[in-house]
Amino acid sequence: MNRRDFLQLAGAAGLALGAANSIFTTQARATPTKGGKFRAALGQGGTTDTMDPATWGTNYFTTELGSITGNSLIEVDAQNNAVPGLAEAFESSDGAKSWIFKLKKGVTFHNGKTMTPDDVLTTLNYHLDEKSKSSAKPILANIAEMKADGDNAVRFTLKGGNSDFPYDLSNYRLAIFPSKDGKMDWSKGGTGPFITKSFDPGVMYSAKRNLNYHGEAPYFDELELRPIIDATARTNALLGGEADYIDRCDLKTIDGLKQNADIEIDNAIGFSHLVATMNTTIAPFDNPNIRLAIKHAFKRDELVEKILQGYGTIGNDNPIAPTIKFATNPEPKHSYDPEKAKAYLKKAGLGSLKIDLSTSEGAFSGAVDAAQLMKESAAACGIEINVILEPADSYWDNVWLKKPFLMSYWGGRANIDGMATLAYSADAAWNDTFWKSPRFNELVVQARSEADEAKRAAMYAEMQQLLHDDGGQVVLAFNNYVTAHSTKVGHGELNSNFDHDGTYMWRRWWFKA
DSSP: OOHHHHHHHHHHTTOOOSOOOOEEEOOOOOOOOOOOEEEEEESOOOTTOOSOGGGOOSOHHHHHHHHHHOOOSEEEOTTSOEEESSEEEEEEETTTTEEEEEEOSSOBOTTSOBOOHHHHHHHHHHHHSTTOOOTTGGGGTTEEEEEEOTTSEEEEEESSOOTTHHHHTTOGGGOOOOEETTEEOOTTOOSOSEEEEEEETTTEEEEEEOTTOSSSOOSOSEEEEEEOOOHHHHHHHHHTTSOSEESSOOTTSHHHHHTOTTEEEEEEOOSOEEEEEEOTTSTTTTSHHHHHHHHTSOOHHHHHHHTSTTSEEEOOSOOSOTTSTTOOOOSSOOOOOHHHHHHHHHHTTOSOEEEEEEEOTTTSTTHHHHHHHHHHHHHTTTEEEEEEEOOSTTHHHHTTTTSSEEEEEEOOOSSHHHHIIIIISTTOTTOTTOOOOHHHHHHHHHHHTOOOHHHHHHHHHHHHHHHHHHOSEEEEEEEOEEEEEETTEEOOSOOOSSHHHHTTHHHHOEEOO
């Protein structure tokens, strides 16, 4: 099946979802060359990282392991479409309740085994196992049955129709690994463009090019990824020639980087957003009026200006990025208003409020300064915030999902159902606000199976309104992906559904001749 035929199939299945992403700065495509070791300094990663995909979480270091060592059945392109990965074609029937994915032929794993439908089934069942703690489990929860269809396809029957199902299978945690003795074996990697050489968690990961890669061969001979949490240290690594690429640029010093003739900056508008999350099951955040008081206590425009240096847009407590299909901007707009904040405190029976806010540079670059600005603005609202500086290297293990009020971020998802299912459905493993809304959960199921787009849009609008009005997330801002690299490095059009060129940079970028 050629690309034209596939796009016709995808259109017939209703898969071309989402608006095109905007790229502020990209470089003209130069002629790619092969060779060299690509060294990346990343702003996340810790000593507890593992190669087991069931443990991969919000940590962007482990996110990359999925795209380096493996491939998912589906990928997301620069226009936010679901396109073939290990599946060369897919189609739905029965109101998007039945799906068949035809697999690419001749794909081999790093251990030399040829991929079969059994490997796909074993991998997905690994995440679905009742003892599994994989955060991908809720993504697959709608599957009623899956089985091999001949020797080169997998058929899924869903509990309810879902025209966005291919997006679910694009998740990096769902990279396909070989089966061994009836179990999924991730120890030697999957089908990805690079084969692991060494991994010292929290220190360094290295890999070499997979000479038998099934897709377009990667350009780099080797990769070297180092977690460097401190933004200044990352910047110095780039300037000192110890790294070819850094993410999460220190926006306070970005103008200096721009003046360096040996450095190029990429600035991509994606779905990522910076949040302060409240555990809605713990007092005082279990009171909706307290949550509304807090949502009116921060100068979000100040955060965009001072923390993001203008590289972002103001949030309105709706985690769905404006560029995503069916996105809305709920009313009334939540903005800084001390009088409203005090009024909501009064409704809650309080004259003032004292709360702790956990933060760390491990949450996102600038999170510590952001928390201090929030403390200052909240004081005029009768809210006293005690900022707690948490260790960066253990933030995602010991703070996220554990402390009641904390700074965090979300990479976002390419469709509303993906974000809702992963982060806000009642039983979602990553529901970090612990918010449970029966009406929201009902709408999630109804919307994903609704064929009438007008009705589906209305359902998604109501879901976003519920999150805005009652949810435990303070969406402070949508942040751009601002990264920097040596001018020796080349790339084409960028994905912005995730950072790092949608996590595909490792196989798509190159060193210039």
